[in-house]
Amino acid sequence: MESGGQSIVYAIEExxxxxxxxxxxxxxxxxxxxxxxxxxxxxxxxxxxEIVKNLTFDCLRLVASDAQQRVSRVxxxxxxxxxxxxxxxxxxxxxTAEYHDELYAxxxxxxxxxxxRTNKPLMSYTKxxxxxxxRVEQITLTDYVxxxxxxxxxxxxxxxxxxxxxxxxxxxxxFIRARSP
Numbered sequence: 001m002e003s004g005g006q007s008i009v010y011a012i013e014e015x016x017x018x019x020x021x022x023x024x025x026x027x028x029x030x031x032x033x034x035x036x037x038x039x040x041x042x043x044x045x046x047x048x049x050e051i052v053k054n055l056t057f058d059c060l061r062l063v064a065s066d067a068q069q070r071v072s073r074v075x076x077x078x079x080x081x082x083x084x085x086x087x088x089x090x091x092x093x094x095x096t097a098e099y100h101d102e103l104y105a106x107x108x109x110x111x112x113x114x115x116x117r118t119n120k121p122l123m124s125y126t127k128x129x130x131x132x133x134x135r136v137e138q139i140t141l142t143d144y145v146x147x148x149x150x151x152x153x154x155x156x157x158x159x160x161x162x163x164x165x166x167x168x169x170x171x172x173x174x175f176i177r178a179r180s181p
Contacts, residue, residue, distance in 0.1 A: 016048035
């Protein structure tokens, strides 16, 4: 910017409030375009996965209460796109069903689900068949958690614990990391 020019900073707290996800995407695009103007900086805080995934890693910063590292970059992690669930896991160890689903979908869509399952310990899972009959299958912890997330009506199995959810997420993150170039 030329000497003597003015700068402007837009600081917006949680712009996603009361906004439909489609409007959040449009707002994010507009704010990114605005940030490209000379002498302009846009700062925003968000809890919206829709906003985070429409940004790039170089646009994201994690602000923590830890005095050692107050502000840090968000680096590409296990997913190929920015994910608020991944940021929350990396920053706070927050294990959620949504993050589990994201990781599982990533492994499955990359065609690696069979490789992921190889040599994993198995556990019993009672599956409800059409007509109401049941069958006991041996599946991985990750599949157990995934089935329970997607089939809460199946009460034939003990609910997974927070420790189970966290371990499954750690296992998937390690697998993805090991397969990344």
